Amino acid sequence: MGSSSVDFDALLLSRLQFAFTIAFHILFPAFTIGLAAYLAVLEGLWLWTRREAFKTLYLFWVKIFALSFGMGVVSGVVLSYQFGTNWSEFIRLTGGVIGPLLAYEVLTAFFLEASFLGVMLFGWKKVGPKLHFTATVLVAVGTTISAFWILSANSWMQTPQGFQIMADGRFQATDYMQVIFNPSLPSRLAHMLLAAFITTALVVGAASAWRLLKDRSAGVKTEGWSESRISLVMAVGLIAVLAPLQLIVGHESGMVAHQHQPSKTAAIEGYWETRADQPLHLFGIPDRGAQKNHLEISIPGIGNLIQGVPRDEVIKGLDSWARADQPPPLIPFFGFRIMVGLGLLMIGLGLWGAVLIWRKRIFHSPWFLRFALVMGPSGFLAVLAGWMVTEVGRQPWLVYGVLRTRDAVSPVTTGEVAISLTAYVLVYSVVFTAGAIFILRLLAEGPVAARIEPEPRRQRAPGTPLAKAPEDTSPGDPS
Amino acid sequence: MTLDLPLIWAGLIATAVLLYVVLDGFDLGVGILFPFARTPGERDVMMNTIAPVWDGNETWLVLGGGGLLAAFPLAYSVLMPALYLPVLLMLAGLILRGVAFEFRFRARNRGRKFWTQMFAGGSILTAVAQGLILGGFIQGVTVENDRFAGGAFDWFTPYTLLVAAGLVAGYALLGSTWLMMKTTDNLHGDARRWTVWGAAGVTALLAAVSVATLVIHPRIAARWGINLGGNIFDDTYWFMVQMETLLPLLLIPLLGLIGLGIVFVMGRKGSHRWPFVGALLVFLSGYLGLAAGFAPYVVPYALDFRQAAAPDNALGLMLVGTAIILPLILLYTAWVYYIFRGKIDAEAGYHH
Numbered sequence: 019m020g021s022s023s024v025d026f027d028a029l030l031l032s033r034l035q036f037a038f039t040i041a042f043h044i045l046f047p048a049f050t051i052g053l054a055a056y057l058a059v060l061e062g063l064w065l066w067t068r069r070e071a072f073k074t075l076y077l078f079w080v081k082i083f084a085l086s087f088g089m090g091v092v093s094g095v096v097l098s099y100q101f102g103t104n105w106s107e108f109i110r111l112t113g114g115v116i117g118p119l120l121a122y123e124v125l126t127a128f129f130l131e132a133s134f135l136g137v138m139l140f141g142w143k144k145v146g147p148k149l150h151f152t153a154t155v156l157v158a159v160g161t162t163i164s165a166f167w168i169l170s171a172n173s174w175m176q177t178p179q180g181f182q183i184m185a186d187g188r189f190q191a192t193d194y195m196q197v198i199f200n201p202s203l204p205s206r207l208a209h210m211l212l213a214a215f216i217t218t219a220l221v222v223g224a225a226s227a228w229r230l231l232k233d234r235s236a237g238v239k240t241e242g243w244s245e246s247r248i249s250l251v252m253a254v255g256l257i258a259v260l261a262p263l264q265l266i267v268g269h270e271s272g273m274v275a276h277q278h279q280p281s282k283t284a285a286i287e288g289y290w291e292t293r294a295d296q297p298l299h300l301f302g303i304p305d306r307g308a309q310k311n312h313l314e315i316s317i318p319g320i321g322n323l324i325q326g327v328p329r330d331e332v333i334k335g336l337d338s339w340a341r342a343d344q345p346p347p348l349i350p351f352f353g354f355r356i357m358v359g360l361g362l363l364m365i366g367l368g369l370w371g372a373v374l375i376w377r378k379r380i381f382h383s384p385w386f387l388r389f390a391l392v393m394g395p396s397g398f399l400a401v402l403a404g405w406m407v408t409e410v411g412r413q414p415w416l417v418y419g420v421l422r423t424r425d426a427v428s429p430v431t432t433g434e435v436a437i438s439l440t441a442y443v444l445v446y447s448v449v450f451t452a453g454a455i456f457i458l459r460l461l462a463e464g465p466v467a468a469r470i471e472p473e474p475r476r477q478r479a480p481g482t483p484l485a486k487a488p489e490d491t492s493p494g495d496p497s
Numbered sequence: 498m499t500l501d502l503p504l505i506w507a508g509l510i511a512t513a514v515l516l517y518v519v520l521d522g523f524d525l526g527v528g529i530l531f532p533f534a535r536t537p538g539e540r541d542v543m544m545n546t547i548a549p550v551w552d553g554n555e556t557w558l559v560l561g562g563g564g565l566l567a568a569f570p571l572a573y574s575v576l577m578p579a580l581y582l583p584v585l586l587m588l589a590g591l592i593l594r595g596v597a598f599e600f601r602f603r604a605r606n607r608g609r610k611f612w613t614q615m616f617a618g619g620s621i622l623t624a625v626a627q628g629l630i631l632g633g634f635i636q637g638v639t640v641e642n643d644r645f646a647g648g649a650f651d652w653f654t655p656y657t658l659l660v661a662a663g664l665v666a667g668y669a670l671l672g673s674t675w676l677m678m679k680t681t682d683n684l685h686g687d688a689r690r691w692t693v694w695g696a697a698g699v700t701a702l703l704a705a706v707s708v709a710t711l712v713i714h715p716r717i718a719a720r721w722g723i724n725l726g727g728n729i730f731d732d733t734y735w736f737m738v739q740m741e742t743l744l745p746l747l748l749i750p751l752l753g754l755i756g757l758g759i760v761f762v763m764g765r766k767g768s769h770r771w772p773f774v775g776a777l778l779v780f781l782s783g784y785l786g787l788a789a790g791f792a793p794y795v796v797p798y799a800l801d802f803r804q805a806a807a808p809d810n811a812l813g814l815m816l817v818g819t820a821i822i823l824p825l826i827l828l829y830t831a832w833v834y835y836i837f838r839g840k841i842d843a844e845a846g847y848h849h
Contacts, residue, residue: 085599091552092595096588098562102577103584110643113570114807118815121567124560125818129826132556133833136549144836190808428578434649438585445589449596452612456603 029427031435032104035442037409039096041402042446046090048401051165051211052218053083054158056252061151071245078245078465079222082457084139089453091132096442104435108416108426112189115181115197116171123167130160162211169210173203175417176408177278183420201278205271206408212264213404216257216364217397223253223367224394227387229464234384242465247381249465254375254390258368265361273326275411279418280334282411285347286354287321288314289335296321296333301355304347309337345413353407360400367393502813503806506568507795509819511788513564517557519671519780523773524551526672528594528620529665530691531613539684540613542841546679548598549837553830555591565795568812571643572795572805578645579638580630583652587626594619624668628661629653635660635710635717635787640799656713663702667780670695674760674773679841689764692772696760703753703783710790716798717790721746746789753782 057080064072098120101109109117137145137153145153180196181189191197229246233239276283283289288299288311297318302311322329336344367389374380416423524547534540566573577584597616604612633652640646673691680688711718715725722742727733756778763771793801806812 085603088552088596088599091555092592095555095559095591098559098566099577099584099588101566102562102573103581106574106578106645109566109570110574113566113573114811117567117570117807118811121560121563121815122818124556124563125822125826128556128559129553129830132552133826133829135552136833137836140549141836191810194810194814428574428581429644429646430578430581431649434581437582441585441589445592449592452600452604452608453596456600459603 027432028430028435029424031432031439032427032430033423035104035435035439036100038439038446039093039100039442041405042450043090043093043097044401044405045398046086046093047161047165048214048217048398049221050083050087050090051161051214052216053079053086054154054161055215056218056222057083058151058155058158061154065147065151071248074242074245074465075249078460080139082460085453085457085460087131087135089450092449093446102428103438104428104430105416105426106428108421111187111421111426112417115189115191116174118194119167119171119174119198123164123171127160127164127167131157131164134160165210165214166207169207170198170200170203173206174198174200176200176206176412177202177274178417178420202271202274205267205274208267209264209271209404212260212267213397213401216260216264217401219253219256219260220364220367220393220395220397222249223257223371223390224392225461225464226250226253227390228461230381231384231387231391234387240464240466245465250390251375251380254368254371254380257364258372261361261364261368265365268358268361269326275408276325276327276333279412281336281339281343281345282350282408283325284334284336284338285345285350285411286407287325288347288351289321289333290337291335292332292338293335294322294330294332295319296325296335298324299351302351304351306341306344306346306348309341343414345411350407350411353403353410357400357403357407360396360403363393364396364400500813500816502809502816503568503803505816506564506806506812507793507802509823510561510564510568513557514561515781515784517554517561518784519777520554520557521551522668522780523547523671523675524554525594525620525624526668526670527676528616528672529624529669530672530676531617531620533687533691535683535687537613539687542680542684543676544598544601544616546676546841550833551595551598553833555595558591567815568807569795569802569805570807572800572802575638575640575643575645575796575800575805576634579647580633580652581649583626583629583633587623587630590619590622590624590626592619594623621665624665625661628664629657631664631787632657632660634797635791636714637797638799640796643800656709659702659709660706663699663706666695666698666702667776667783670699670760671773671776671780674764674776677764678770678773679839681840685769692760692764696757696764696776699779700757703779707750707786710787714790720790749782749786749789753779753786756780756782 057076060072060076060079063069064076134153134156137150138157141150141153174197177200179200180193181191184190226246226249229240229242230250233243272283272286275286285304287296288302288304289296290304290310295318297316298321299311299314299316301313301315303313304311319329322331322333325333327333336347370386371380371390374383374386380386412418414422414424416426527543527547531540531543534543562573565576593615597612597619601609601612601616629652632654636654636656638645638647639651670692673688673695676688677685677692711721711723712725718725720742722739724737724739726735756775759775759778760772763775791797793803795802795805
């Protein structure tokens with residue numbers, strides 16, 4: 019690659035564009051992986067118990083699923099093409115290794131999701147209840163398989179193995195089992211799937227809490243209250259179990275990074291100095307120029323313990339690497355602390371909720387309900403923070419230790435990337451603002467929205483699953 | 498016996514792209530025809546005919562792109578930067594029309610009108626962008642040292658614009674014949690009229706694209722056994738036809754003519770289904786006709802499919818999975834179409 023400043027600008031803008039588009043995209047899988055599983059559970063419970071409440075909840079959440087899934091699909095297609103438009107050298111060099119993983123994602127997951135989504139959303143009266151349930155389960159399975167392949171490809175970029183570099187610089191796999199099941203895959207996949215389930219539970223919990231709080235302040239029980247109680251208990255129960263588990267899995271993931279990506283660990287922990295008996299930095303402002311932290315608040319003597327290694331073992335600091343090989347530490351350092359802080363709050367929410375459920379007081383504790391409400395978006399924030407930690411922490415490498423990000427960019431002009439970045443910002447602003455409004459509007463209506471059958475037919479506006487007619491649409495409307 | 502893996506993969510990806518073009522083609526076509534519908538109610542019905550299947554249709558595009566990435570990484574890494582802006586336009590179009598399915602229903606009043614326009618506009622934008630991509634592909638890509646070495650606007654020529662117009666008309670014809678098959682009453686009548694216009698447009702544009710391709714690209718003309726020389730605007734112009742090359746290839750345009758014949762004749766006779774079959778034949782003919790011009794190149798006219806192929810172990814690994822999974826995908830895709838077969842009834846409880 020040339021080294022003119024024009025290339026550098028295209029590189030910087032391409033990185034910005036990738037960060038922007040993937041940050042938007044990840045919000046939807048993080049939510050829909052968990053929501054698909056939740057819907058499968060709800061429909062299964064309905065078939066099993068025949069309690070109408072489960073069907074009502076299913077019909078309510080499936081509308082939100084349809085909106086979220088649609089946004090996830092379109093923002094995902096962008097990413098699959100962006101590898102080529104903006105990171106063509108990455109594909110030219112490593113396509114022979116990670117290409118099959120991405121192809122397997124399409125074959126094993128995308129078709130499953132897309133095809134059975136149609137049946138799930140529109141086939142309620144076209145197929146029997148058991149076949150419909152099968153479709154829901156297959157969509158949930160598809161989202162999980164998809165996560166497996168994407169995490170496998172991304173984990174290979176973090177901890178590459180099972181390949182050789184040929185004379186022309188291109189990568190060739192020597193053992194695909196090693197490529198697919200690379201060292202960081204198990205912990206990172208478990209970490210992401212748990213994050214998805216917890217994110218969904220937090221949203222479901224917040225929506226339920228909001229409904230119960232509204233009834234409480236109005237002093238009445240509006241339609242949908244019993245469903246909201248059921249979904250609140252389901253969500254809080256899940257968080258109580260999964261949030262502590264996530265702490266353990268996340269720690270395991272950190273241990274793998276410590277072993278295979280020491281420069282990432284050093285950035286996360288704010289370690290500049292290579293030494294035994296590292297401290298734990300609770301706060302600080304890592305400064306790459308000065309190669310130290312400002313305003314450090316630290317606990318000496320327990321850093322090694324947190325890393326799970328003996329106190330006298332040497333842990334590498336960023337001084338072990340030339341400056342050009344150091345990751346920029348600011349984002350990993352703060353991203354990690356935001357993620358862990360939110361995770362601890364989630365554990366607190368789960369434990370508090372579990373105690374309240376046990377004491378049968380959960381529906382009557384306004385402070386708990388308010389806490390559950392404000393924690394609603396925390397899963398998304400933690401997922402974003404966590405991905406920033408892992409992706410920025412991998413820098414300056416695209417494939418850790420073997421391919422630099424700056425050597426992976428496409429031979430495109432700065433002007434082209436500036437146009438595309440602007441276009442994505444504009445389109446995403448419109449699309450995701452509208453999507454967020456529609457989802458929030460549905461959440462505000464609550465499970466009662468699902469109760470309204472699609473009659474009277476004349477008012478029903480088709481074009482969506484499980485339709486409820488907007489009251490203000492008449493045949494004369496421009497649409 | 499060893500398998501010729503690059504050849505198999507070239508065939509598989511070519512098939513995936515063809516399936517994408519005809520499947521997403523009809524639902525993009527429905528979007529292109531959106532502005533011509535008479536009432537919001539008709540637009541609702543039009544959208545309902547494709548709502549359960551569009552996502553599955555679009556997945557073939559992801560397979561085409563993902564398959565190209567995995568099987569021919571070199572081709573993917575050259576073509577995507579070469580077609581940077583049209584790919585961007587296509588993705589923007591796909592985003593806007595993709596979310597419109599849900600958004601249009603959720604929105605109220607002005608919002609509803611906006612998402613109706615976004616569905617139509619996004620569909621048209623996608624079709625135009627795909628036409629520019631196709632045209633840019635056929636006219637060839639500049640490659641140096643296995644990397645794209647052309648300009649940012651190489652894809653923007655009168656020829657690519659003509660191809661784009663042709664593709665928009667083609668998708669509209671697929672959409673209108675699909676609607677003839679799936680709708681009743683007034684909408685069915687409208688779809689018949691759209692089909693006549695669409696078929697006329699396709700006939701003219703397909704002929705124009707064919708002639709332009711042969712005249713502008715002597716290399717492709719030679720493939721067809723037509724050798725051109727000199728300057729078309731003065732007396733030095735000459736051409737020579739090799740009949741033994743041309744005659745068997747003429748079966749391809751013949752197939753297209755048969756397709757158009759089916760659209761016109763069977764449509765006139767009142768058939769609801771045959772016009773769609775005819776439109777499919779027209780697309781097959783156009784696809785084969787273009788493929789005859791650029792095969793075996795995956796990056797015309799710089800890299801053939803063998804040069805661009807991934808290592809054999811990558812192709813082999815993917816073939817194992819594809820051999821097992823692709824038949825399953827085809828099976829359940831067919832099942833989904835079967836579930837949603839037949840006419841759409843505007844009043845039926847379609848969504849439950």
